[in-house]
Amino acid sequence: MSTASGIPGTPQVPGYELLRPLGRGAMGEVFLARQLRLGRLVAIKFLTADGTSDPEKRAARFRREAELMARISHPNILGIHDFGEVDGHPFLVMEYVERGDLRRMMRPGRPMPAAQAMAILDAVAEALDHLHRLGILHRDLKPENILMHDEANPKVADFGLAVLRTGAGSLTQTQEGLGTLGYVAPEQRYRLRIDERADQYSLAALSYELLTGSCPLGIIRPPSQLNPRLRRVVDSVLLRALKEDPDDRYPSIRRFVDDLQASLSVSIPTRSSTRLGRSTWTWPLVGMMAASVAVAAVVLPRIKRPTETEASGTVAGWVSVPTPVEKGSGASSRMGGPIRPASAPSSGPTRTNPMGMTMVRLPAGEFWMGSPPDDPMAKEDEHPRRLVRISQPFWMAAHEVTHGQFRSFVEDTGYITIAESEGGRVWDRELGQVRADTAFHWRDPGYGRPPLDDEPVVQIARPDAEEFCRWLSERDGRAYRLPTEAEWEYACRAGSTTRWSMGDDPDRLAAFAWWRANSSWRLRPVGSKQPNRWGLFDLHGNAWELCSDWYAPYPPPDPTGAPIVDPKGPTSGYRWVIRGGSWDGQDSESQTRSAARSHKVSPYFTVGFRVCHDDSGAGRTAGDESESAPRPAEPGP
Secondary structure: OOOEOOEOOOOOOOOEEEEEEEEEOOOEEEEEEEEOOOOEEEEEEEEOOOOOOOHHHHHHHHHHHHHHHHOOOOOOEOOEEEEEEEOOEEEEEEEOOOOOEHHHHOEOOEOOOHHHHHHHHHHHHHHHHHHHHOOEEOOOOOHHHEEEEEOOEEEEOOOOOOEEHHHOOOOOOOHHHOOOOOOOOHHHHOOOOOOHHHHHHHHHHHHHHHHHOOOOOOOOOOHHHHOOOOOHHHHHHHHHHOOOOHHHOOOOHHHHHHHHHHHHOOOOOOHHHHHHOEEEEEEEEEOOOOOOEEEEEEEEEOOOOOOOOOOOOOOOEEOOEOOOOOOOOOHHHHHHOOOOOOOOOOOOOEEEOOOOOEEEEEOEEEEEEOOOOOOOOOOHHHOOOEEEEEOOOEEEEOOOOEHHHHHHHHHHHOOOOHHHHHOEEEEEOOOOEEEEEOOOEOOEOOOOOOOOOOOEOOOOOHHHHHHHHHHHHHHHOOOEEOOOHHHHHHHHHOOOOOOEOOEOOHHHHHHOOEOOOOOOOOOOOOOOOOOOOOOOOOOOEOOEEEEEEEOOOOOOOOOOOOOEEOOOOEOOOOOEEEEOOOOOOOOHHHHHOOOOEEEEOOOEOOEEOOOEEEOOOOOOOOOOOOOEEOOOOOOOO
């Protein structure tokens, strides 16, 4: 046998340079290689002898794997580039996925966040559904056979045990065909004839492990007993898909995944939109008459995810209260005609809650949400701009929740954050990539020093912020919550229509914001810069702030020009909206703009939150019951 690239014992494949071993399985050994002509990295799998089974049968199985892979083209299935033989050794040239397999993202005993798990499972289900439509059964689905491009973009791999449905069971007379204990369906383990429901069982076993941190071996316990965050309805869904008798399982993988998604109360791109690479949205439209309301489905392109903060999101209905069209309120006056200029109050009434937080009462009003089409700083997800009405006054914290305030909550409740149990994320400047570790959490965010009590708390997931709000609500007797994305931008703008609340001049930003240019790469105490006109601090920079919305591209504005009333964004999803930029903003001052948006799926060392609550009358001054900020003029063409 010849050698390649200094790797002893490996055959040299013409046109490829072998770089290093990647792994070894029952059927072969996989190497990282470079395709010399194209300069791209690939994975080459060589068939290896095990010394026990028939070499001819193993070679036939390996060839069948190549033939099956060549028939498949799907974004969530590993692609094949070539198949051949060198020095008597069959080989497969496959797509290389740098991040490795799903197992590397999993921690024993530590459940994966439900939204992230559901995004992975839905994509894997799409891949299996595609295989089944081609008449192919995978028969060996497990974390090691799912390669990950990023946190929510899997590729199903390893078709060494895959068979055409018409031949299912014909190759199960040896241990090679029995799959992997814990994931293999009972009928496959017992060498009975199988169908698509065997892959459903394996997907259910994977789902169980992702959501509980434990593989379903032996007596399968209800998932909610292993992960108290799961509701009992999840138990019935997973345990049905894991039934020993295939007839007791779901009739299809799609039905199982849809029920699992519903039981977890999370949302992921719909099946049709996933295949087409587009997202389908529904938005309530105001009809031409006040009593006529229609619901229109609008198709918007998904945004690809090149970085941690540039991911495409979710598919669900946005919620808005329809507004009757008033006489003379057509598109010309709403979207481009003369509108009274904004004249916002400098600061509303304030109150101090039991935690010592200053709460500011913000008036009802209208504003232009998003960026004008000609703004060179704007990103695609800030369009289209629309007129939004905040119909009721509400109270917002003047500052981000601090480390000291969050510590009081933890000491009082014993709460354990998502990052503490599942790992937080930091940007590793030396490696140039996001790094995850359970060492990173709110007590030690990962920026090289302990946090100070008056700095924003970070490494916070949205469920953590919601638990804090529940605790604060019990202490103050008011229903605290995260602001909606619309409320956040409304509060940040404070009546302005410019890039930042203080204008369009970036030279003025240093007086109002902490961002990469002036932060010295660290968080700063809240309130150490100037507030906006409404008395709110640090909405430009310092820490990104979580909103209550799930992330998604904006649907279009109302065609009549009527304002969208109190929009709440998609009703569910798997990426959290974050706003405001941070001390470590990758796009410098651009991310601190009032309209700038981003998102996260995991706790991060720049992400915190601030709280708000609805108006309850406390702190009102005489005669302000009908207070409302005037409608602003539309900013720019």
